[in-house]
Every structure is written in structure tokens, then in C-alpha cells.
Amino acid sequence: MIRTNEWKSNAAITGIGSYVPERRLTNDDLAAMVDTNDEWIVRRTGIRERRIAAPDEFSSHLAVKAAQQLLARYAKEAADIDAVLVATTTPDTPFPSVASRVQRALGIRACLAFDLNAACAGFVAALQAAGGLLQTGAYRKVLVIGVETLSKITDYSDRSTCILFGDGAGAVLLESAPEGAFIASDAMTDGSGGGSVYAAGLSTEWDGQPLAGGGKIVQNGREVYKWAVSHVPEGVRRMLDKVGLEPRELDWFVPHSANLRMIEAMCERLELPAEKALYSLTHYGNTSAASIPLALDLAVREGRLAAGHLVALYGFGSGLSQAGLLLRWTLKSPQK
Ligand SMILES: CC(C)(COP(=O)(O)OP(=O)(O)OC[C@H]1O[C@@H](n2cnc3c(N)ncnc32)[C@H](O)[C@@H]1OP(=O)(O)O)[C@@H](O)C(=O)NCCC(=O)NCCS
Missing domain, CATH: 3.40.47.10 (Thiolase/Chalcone synthase)
Known part of the structure; x- marks a missing residue:
């Protein structure tokens, strides 16, 4: 898995x-x-x-x-x-x-x-x-x-x-590029958790159960919260362990921007100061697949994220699915 x-x-x-x-x-x-x-x-x-x-x-x-x-x-x-x-x-x-x-x-x-x-x-x-x-x-x-x-x-x-x-x-x-920037990845999918957060589509059934909501988002917020807060830090540690690095060596942790309380709890489990998390939720909310690139772009504009930084990206959500990437930020300041 x-x-x-x-x-x-x-x-x-x-x-x-x-x-x-x-x-x-x-x-x-x-x-x-x-x-x-x-x-x-x-x-x-x-x-x-x-x-x-x-x-x-x-x-x-x-x-x-x-x-x-x-x-x-x-x-x-x-x-x-x-x-x-x-x-x-x-x-x-x-x-x-x-x-x-x-x-x-x-x-x-x-x-x-x-x-x-x-x-x-x-x-x-x-x-x-x-x-x-x-x-x-x-x-x-x-x-x-x-x-x-x-x-x-x-x-x-x-x-x-x-x-x-x-x-x-x-x-x-x-x-x-001659010097690749991707260092390690992590992935885990647990389809048995598919009923925790979903939107019905052509099918309105999941695992023999009817899916409610008429195509709108339905979730068990508390369940997703508990799952993410334990699984994401474990995934980040797995990536770092793979290449012999420690969480404290990260310049930035960029989890999916679902909820600030979740991000703070993840940082606590990684023994990272909450200031090391980049997120986009304050003014944009949870934007699912867009939340991590929005957080990165905000940090670039604010001059916080710079070339040479060690960054752990970690997405998680419906599926249940999780995907992480450890990388070295190589991008210099925008030309315009
Ligand atoms: C949804 C979420 C914000 C709810 O926060 P929570 O602290 O877990 O709150 P609970 O669900 O335990 O609800 C607590 C109470 O607040 C109430 N409540 C829920 N939403 C509310 C709102 N918008 N305003 C006021 N009260 C609200 C609930 O009805 C409940 O009342 P009760 O105790 O009388 O039953 C939180 O669970 C969450 O963010 N979960 C993760 C969701 C997520 O990430 N989903 C996307 C997957 S990537």
C-alpha cells in the first residue's frame, strides 16, 4: 500500500x-x-x-x-x-x-x-x-x-x-536539468476509505452504500481530520528517512491546505515549528489540487521560498490518497 x-x-x-x-x-x-x-x-x-x-x-x-x-x-x-x-x-x-x-x-x-x-x-x-x-x-x-x-x-x-x-x-x-531537484517521493492509497469524503457522479454507490449529496461534496470531517493528522507526518518521515534526512533539516513543509489546525498538529508531530509550514488557506480556503501550488506561489512572491531550500510537499485527500515529494527548490526570482 x-x-x-x-x-x-x-x-x-x-x-x-x-x-x-x-x-x-x-x-x-x-x-x-x-x-x-x-x-x-x-x-x-x-x-x-x-x-x-x-x-x-x-x-x-x-x-x-x-x-x-x-x-x-x-x-x-x-x-x-x-x-x-x-x-x-x-x-x-x-x-x-x-x-x-x-x-x-x-x-x-x-x-x-x-x-x-x-x-x-x-x-x-x-x-x-x-x-x-x-x-x-x-x-x-x-x-x-x-x-x-x-x-x-x-x-x-x-x-x-x-x-x-x-x-x-x-x-x-x-x-x-543536469542537477535534478526531486529527491524522494512517497505515495499511499487506501481505497477502503473512499466513503470519508466524496462527490457522487455517474454512480451514486460506494462499497454497496448509497452516496448522498447529489454530486456535491460530502465528508466526515472529523474522520478525515484524524486520518490526515496521523498519516501525513508518517509519510513525510518515510521520505526523509529514505535519504537520511531529519524533519528539522527542512526549510519548508507544504502540506495540502485543508485546515490550519490540521497543519499545526502535523508540524507538532514532525517536531517542526509551525512557521515552517507554507499554506494558502487563509485567503483561498481548501482548493484541493490547487492548494499546494498556490502556497508555493505565495511564498515565492513574499520572498520566503528561495533557491536552495529543502521542501517537503505532501498532498492528501479523497481516495483516501496521499502523495509526497521531497525536493530542492531551484527556481530563482521571477524575471518579471
Ligand atoms: C470540518 C471541520 C472544520 C469541523 O471541525 P471540527 O472541529 O472537527 O468540528 P466537529 O465536526 O467536531 O463539530 C463540532 C460542532 O461544531 C458544529 N459545526 C460544524 N460546522 C460548523 C460551522 N461552520 N459553524 C458553527 N458550528 C459548526 C457541529 O455541528 C458540531 O456541533 P455539535 O457539537 O453540537 O454536534 C474539521 O473536521 C475539518 O476541517 N476536517 C477535515 C476536513 C477536510 O480536510 N476535508 C477535505 C479533505 S482534503
């Missing part, structure tokens, strides 16, 4: 960009919709507001804007990209993929393009997949995007879920 591997990688991150929709949904806005309040939400989750896509704005629109920002900031050419991987649980349509919409919008000539769904572990799963593509030598520049429009599958009458989720996109460019 668990895979932990050391990487002989040639993959390095050479660009990053992000995009969030304009509309803000604050805790006070939610308090006018359901029985909740700002104090409860901030104390239990750390979330203050989230961004909400317009009715005619879908994941591909956010993904394209994040990618365009990356290309402009780091003076990269779309034409040079030879694979587009999009991690999302909320594609505009089941098919064509968001990745093929991105290919078209960016005018990329010849590339592999596909979507990937590992829920909130999706972005790190996509980085692992992209690292593998680069390793073959057949691909040299891979665009990896994490994007969600979770507001479209959120039940705004359920106070235990609607306070959490938001919309956004983050993109990174991976290129083959």
Missing part, C-alpha cells in the same frame, strides 16, 4: 504562476447563508475568505490564466512545452480534458495532454508523473497545473463543508 522511493531525477521547477477568481466569499458572507460565524471558522480552520468562480468561469479558464502568468513571468515559450498535466477533480467537462483546453488556449503545437484525479493529492501525484516523463528523455518541458472550481460542487446549505472550499489554480513548469 505504501511506496517510498529515492529519485535519481533530472526534473527541476523552472517557473511558477497562479490565478484566483475575483469574487471573494468571506466568513461574514457565509454567516448570512448558514448558521456559522467568523470566530468559529477562524478558530477551527484558519480560513478567512475564499475565491469563487463566476457562473461562466470554469477550471480551464483559471488554469490558462495561471499558465499564462507563469510564461510571462519567466519568459518561457508555450511552443516549447511537450506535455500538459492537469490535476483536478472539477474539470469543465468529463471530456475533452482541461489539459486539452489548455493546449488549445496556449497554442501549444505538439504535446501530450491529460487530466489526473487524485483529489487533494493530485498536484503532487502530477509532479511525480511529470518527473517520470522527464526521466524517459522523451519529454523535456512539462507544464503541471493544479486547478479547482470546488464552489460548483459545494453545498452552500451545509455549514460543515461550505466554510472550507474555494477556487483557484497554480501552475509550474518542469524542465530536464
Whole structure:
């Protein structure tokens, strides 16, 4: 069930960009919709507001804007990209993929393009997949995007879920480089936990049980909380052990931004100061596959994340799925 591997990688991150929709949904806005309040939400989750896509704005629109920002900031050419991987649980349509919409919008000539769904572990799963593509030598520049429009599958009458989720996109460019930056990976999937957090689709059944919610997000928050707080630190330690490193040697820990209390509990278990965690939930909420690239982009903009830093990324969520990646940050400051 668990895979932990050391990487002989040639993959390095050479660009990053992000995009969030304009509309803000604050805790006070939610308090006018359901029985909740700002104090409860901030104390239990750390979330203050989230961004909400317009009715005619879908994941591909956010993904394209994040990618365009990356290309402009780091003076990269779309034409040079030879694979587009999009991690999302909320594609505009089941098919064509968001990745093929991105290919078209960016005018990329010849590339592999596909979507990937590992829920909130999706972005790190996509980085692992992209690292593998680069390793073959057949691909040299891979665009990896994490994007969600979770507001479209959120039940705004359920106070235990609607306070959490938001919309956004983050993109990174991976290129083959003589000194690869990926150091180790971790992965674990436990399909027996599939009923803990889900959205029904073509099927409304899981393991013989009916799935509620009519396609909106349903979760057992307490169960997911307990699972993540114990499993994520174990996964981070497995990756570090594999290459003989200790948690205290990390410059940054970037877990999926689900809930600040969860992140603080994970840091405690790793004996890491909470200040070493990078997250995007304060102003964006839980953006699933987008949360980790959004956190990385915020940290780059704030000048906190710099070339040479040792970073542990760790995604976790529905599946139940978890995916980690230990890497050396190689990206210099944006050119623009
Ligand atoms: C959802 C979550 C914030 C709830 O926080 P919690 O501290 O676990 O709260 P509980 O579920 O134990 O509920 C405590 C009480 O608060 C109430 N409550 C729930 N949501 C509330 C809200 N928005 N405002 C006010 N009260 C709320 C509950 O009804 C419950 O009341 P009761 O004791 O009278 O039954 C938290 O469990 C969580 O973040 N879990 C992880 C979810 C997650 O990460 N999901 C995505 C997977 S990546």
C-alpha cells in the first residue's frame, strides 16, 4: 500500500504562476447563508475568505490564466512545452480534458495532454508523473497545473463543508536539468476509505452504500481530520528517512491546505515549528489540487521560498490518497 522511493531525477521547477477568481466569499458572507460565524471558522480552520468562480468561469479558464502568468513571468515559450498535466477533480467537462483546453488556449503545437484525479493529492501525484516523463528523455518541458472550481460542487446549505472550499489554480513548469531537484517521493492509497469524503457522479454507490449529496461534496470531517493528522507526518518521515534526512533539516513543509489546525498538529508531530509550514488557506480556503501550488506561489512572491531550500510537499485527500515529494527548490526570482 505504501511506496517510498529515492529519485535519481533530472526534473527541476523552472517557473511558477497562479490565478484566483475575483469574487471573494468571506466568513461574514457565509454567516448570512448558514448558521456559522467568523470566530468559529477562524478558530477551527484558519480560513478567512475564499475565491469563487463566476457562473461562466470554469477550471480551464483559471488554469490558462495561471499558465499564462507563469510564461510571462519567466519568459518561457508555450511552443516549447511537450506535455500538459492537469490535476483536478472539477474539470469543465468529463471530456475533452482541461489539459486539452489548455493546449488549445496556449497554442501549444505538439504535446501530450491529460487530466489526473487524485483529489487533494493530485498536484503532487502530477509532479511525480511529470518527473517520470522527464526521466524517459522523451519529454523535456512539462507544464503541471493544479486547478479547482470546488464552489460548483459545494453545498452552500451545509455549514460543515461550505466554510472550507474555494477556487483557484497554480501552475509550474518542469524542465530536464543536469542537477535534478526531486529527491524522494512517497505515495499511499487506501481505497477502503473512499466513503470519508466524496462527490457522487455517474454512480451514486460506494462499497454497496448509497452516496448522498447529489454530486456535491460530502465528508466526515472529523474522520478525515484524524486520518490526515496521523498519516501525513508518517509519510513525510518515510521520505526523509529514505535519504537520511531529519524533519528539522527542512526549510519548508507544504502540506495540502485543508485546515490550519490540521497543519499545526502535523508540524507538532514532525517536531517542526509551525512557521515552517507554507499554506494558502487563509485567503483561498481548501482548493484541493490547487492548494499546494498556490502556497508555493505565495511564498515565492513574499520572498520566503528561495533557491536552495529543502521542501517537503505532501498532498492528501479523497481516495483516501496521499502523495509526497521531497525536493530542492531551484527556481530563482521571477524575471518579471
Ligand atoms: C470540518 C471541520 C472544520 C469541523 O471541525 P471540527 O472541529 O472537527 O468540528 P466537529 O465536526 O467536531 O463539530 C463540532 C460542532 O461544531 C458544529 N459545526 C460544524 N460546522 C460548523 C460551522 N461552520 N459553524 C458553527 N458550528 C459548526 C457541529 O455541528 C458540531 O456541533 P455539535 O457539537 O453540537 O454536534 C474539521 O473536521 C475539518 O476541517 N476536517 C477535515 C476536513 C477536510 O480536510 N476535508 C477535505 C479533505 S482534503
